[in-house]
Amino acid sequence: PGYRFKAVDALMTNFHLPRSTLFMLVAAFSGLETMRAAYAHAIAQGYRFYSYGDASLLFPAHAPAKA
Incomplete structure (x- = not known):
């Protein structure tokens, strides 16, 4: 954690x-x-984990850094 994706x-x-x-x-x-928070929600709602589980669409915490 802490890496700024580009x-x-x-x-x-x-x-x-x-x-x-x-x-x-x-x-x-x-x-x-x-x-x-996402994992707590997933557990509470009975989402499936691991390779054959539910998917998630994630967005960055910060805008991508300029290359």
């Missing part, structure tokens, strides 16, 4: 294991608190 303006992915490198990627992209 080219990506959206990310479609599934829900990843907590503490995994893939979760760190989405937390860096959309913000850690945003992802914590």
